[in-house]
Amino acid sequence: MKLTCSRNHLMDAISTVQRAVATRSANPVLDGILLKADQELVLTGYDNETGIEYRMEADISQKGGLVVPARVLSEVVRKLSDNHVYLAIKDDTVLVVESGKSVFNIRGYAADKYPEIQFVEEDAKISLKQSTLRQMINQTIFAVSTDQSRPILMGLNLICENDTLTIVALDGFRLAVRKETIPGLDMNVNIIIPAKAMSEISRIMSDTDEEVIISPSHNYIIFNKGNVKVVTRLIRGEFLNYKSIIPRDANTSLMISPEVLYAAVARASIMIDTEDRRFPVVFQTPDADTLTIESKTDIGTAREEIPIALSGDKIEIDFNPRFFMEALREVSDDQVILTFSGNLQPCSIKPESGEHFYYMILPLRR
Amino acid sequence: MKLTCSRNHLMDAISTVQRAVATRSANPVLDGILLKADQELVLTGYDNETGIEYRMEADISQKGGLVVPARVLSEVVRKLSDNHVYLAIKDDTVLVVESGKSVFNIRGYAADKYPEIQFVEEDAKISLKQSTLRQMINQTIFAVSTDQSRPILMGLNLICENDTLTIVALDGFRLAVRKETIPGLDMNVNIIIPAKAMSEISRIMSDTDEEVIISPSHNYIIFNKGNVKVVTRLIRGEFLNYKSIIPRDANTSLMISPEVLYAAVARASIMIDTEDRRFPVVFQTPDADTLTIESKTDIGTAREEIPIALSGDKIEIDFNPRFFMEALREVSDDQVILTFSGNLQPCSIKPESGEHFYYMILPLRR
Incomplete structure (x- = not known):
């Protein structure tokens, strides 16, 4: 293998395939990235479950391939100060990297030590x-x-x-x-x-x-x-x-801004020591216009009122705040609908219109 | 204590004094921040070695003070969505925080449990x-x-x-x-x-x-x-x-860009496993115009040439690359002077002119 390529492009390729590279695996070859130069330069990372293949342009004057430790290759290429990189193989298993006034020899493995990975696509797509x-x-x-x-x-x-x-x-x-x-x-x-x-x-x-x-x-x-x-x-x-497992009927429904609810639950969760899951955040509707989010622990208490328009039965339910925060954080809609089927039943979170997402969160038992 | 203040200002105060707050100390009071309202609101953090006091404006309607756990106070204030905050003491040791539609009660300690810290300045300044x-x-x-x-x-x-x-x-x-x-x-x-x-x-x-x-x-x-x-x-x-301990005489001297030298040493250090300190980076002057920075380990080799103008004897010295990188990273001068007094003697790094800094690095023994 002998080729020249762009440092920035090579860095992008390494960072991408490195996502699949095993770390400290039983097979040290899998701690490496497979480099193969033929028509293009192809980099591959694999951890026995997931493989990533990245094809990039390079000026290839001699074909060939080898496996080099991902961490070392990544650090070398990241720290190059020149965008022009020359790669070659020496003594079958050593990768030579030259750029500017720097020369590196990285010890690797022969390409045939690397597992064969199939990237064969089916017709159905x-x-x-x-x-x-x-x-x-x-x-x-x-x-x-x-x-x-x-x-x-x-x-x-x-x-x-x-x-x-x-x-x-x-x-x-x-x-x-x-x-x-x-x-x-x-x-x-x-x-x-x-x-x-x-x-x-x-x-x-x-x-x-x-x-x-x-x-x-x-x-x-x-x-x-x-x-x-x-x-x-x-x-x-x-x-x-x-x-x-989706509840069929709802006795209670209310519309709320996911951002406002997220912030209220996040504030209430401060009082809940992360190592102690016993303490819930309580969702309650004291009247038809108010949702309160509340927590009480040895650390202190938090209580917040959110104006809403409630339809149906009042609720008082204990939840794990993390489950709400993780779902609400990913919603970009302005408003969501919360529905409940009773105080021991899950809460459903749905869009105001359409059905592009659906979240269901089980209550904590008292 | 009863007062109102700005959330952003209070957050800055908490973040600042928190730097001195002990974490999980034997005395739980020191895991807290002392809040005292008199003419101003004064926050204090202390870890038995260092104390930080932060004075800020507040609209104080009743004087008083207490100690509250730093982590909880910090999280509560960070997550407030309104810039207007009301603070009060309830039952002597509970801090009430109100902002927007949120109410928090944070359990703390009486102010007199907190150690007395002297911030008395001497005349000589x-x-x-x-x-x-x-x-x-x-x-x-x-x-x-x-x-x-x-x-x-x-x-x-x-x-x-x-x-x-x-x-x-x-x-x-x-x-x-x-x-x-x-x-x-x-x-x-x-x-x-x-x-x-x-x-x-x-x-x-x-x-x-x-x-x-x-x-x-x-x-x-x-x-x-x-x-x-x-x-x-x-x-x-x-x-x-x-x-x-500063060497009096130098046999070798050269001028170099700290940025260029830093990058070369950083690249050579890639080959040195961080857990293994045995391997040095070698500084060598094969001729009067060239400094080479080189490393050789089981992982591979790195070698780099930097054009210089050498005065005096040639050198070949082993160094711990981290010591050079940590010093050179902090130098903002365009050029520095390196001087050496022989291959077993330290390297001095000095400014091109003036004497605002001086670094000395001992070689590694071969």
Whole structure:
């Protein structure tokens, strides 16, 4: 391998594929980035679950490839002061990096030590804006379970029903659903993608209108944004059908600004020591015009009144404030509807119009 | 106590005095901030070594005081959405905070549980720009020892000789000296101030031309910037006379850009695993026009050539790269002079003209 390329472009490639690089894995080759020069320079990172491939332009005078430790390569390229970089292989497993008056030799591994990763896309594809996919992930992923004993709930459920793409997360205490209509989509898919991979995919998606092509397969899924492809294994099993747990009827409903409610719950949660989950924040409607958010602990008390227009029964319910804050933080709508079905039943959070998101939060038992 | 004040001003006061608040101290009162309302609202934080007092305007309708946990008070005030805050004391030890539609009760302690801290200034005073003091601290404090068995070296040595203020730090491997001429100053002082306190003082100093008045006493020192006073105990003992360890003669000298040298040393240090101090960065002059910066480890090699004009003997010396990086990072001069007295002797870093700073770095033994 002998080539020259842009330092800034190479840095972007390294930062991107590094998201999938294992750290301190049993196989030291996976702590590395695979560099392959053929028609283009291709960088790959992989952690046995998720692989990221980044293709970039380079002026290649000799083909070849090797694996180099990701941390060292990343630090070397980040600290170069010249945008012109020369890369070459010496003694089969040493990467030579030259730029300005600097010369580095980084010890690596032969390319054939690196696992073969398949980036083969199926015919069935979902195409949507990268910014939309990013938003769909961010608006659901916080509700994913961290309980290792329930591996299915550590994933995001991706559902295609006709022209609707839905992402669902739940952890036994709350549910997050985000829907998007994709004109022209006609597919039936129901798969579970590891949350860790989805979190990296969200970060790799740009904030622009550029498209990402999603190609689900039997046991893996590929996200293709042109020069970058991400492949990740799927979680086997069947996800809980979220529709079966949504309360059918509501006795109480009120409209509120998610920003105002977030701030009130955040203030009330100050009194709740983060290490102690026993203490709830209490939602109460003393009259039809007022919602109070209240907490009482050994540290002190917080109480706040929010003017509302209540329809239906009064409520007095204990909640874990974090569940509200994590959901409300991701809502960009001006107003949301809260509905309740009684003091021991969950709270639903819905948009004022449409059904692009749905959150459900279980109360704490007194 | 009953008063109203500005949320933003109160937040600034809390953030400032919180720098001196102990965390999880044996005495829970010291985890708190003392609030006292008399002519002004005065906030105090103290950790048995350093005390910070912040005086602010408030519309006080009833005098009084108490101590409240710093973390809770800080979070409550930070999260208020209205700039108008009402503070009052309830049941002697509970602070009531009201703002907008929010009401908080924070459990605290009676003011008389808080230690008495003396902010009494002596007649002898040093006056200089806050931005200058901040720079003098930042340009020396990195060389302070972290070795608990040598408590004297865990402080900064502050020396007044006639009209010159000098701050010195050293840890047995390197020396940092920063001098400033203060017109009109005529004082002889030689004291040792704990580095932790100096680090907080640096952060409290503004970046403007406003003055700070330093008032050293027998066993404490006060820094007064008007509405904020910091008092800290001194470290007892005698600091090493730094002049006695500065090499008298140099055999080698060269001029270099501190920015260029910093970048080269930073790049060479990538190959040195941070947990392994055995590996040096080698400074070498293969000819009179070139300085090479080089490292070789199991990870790989880095080598860089910097064009220079050498006077005197050639050198080949091993250094700990961190010591160079920490010193060079703080130098804003365009060029510095490096001098050497042989391959087993320290390197001196001096300004091109003047003597406002002086750094000395010992070589690593081969």
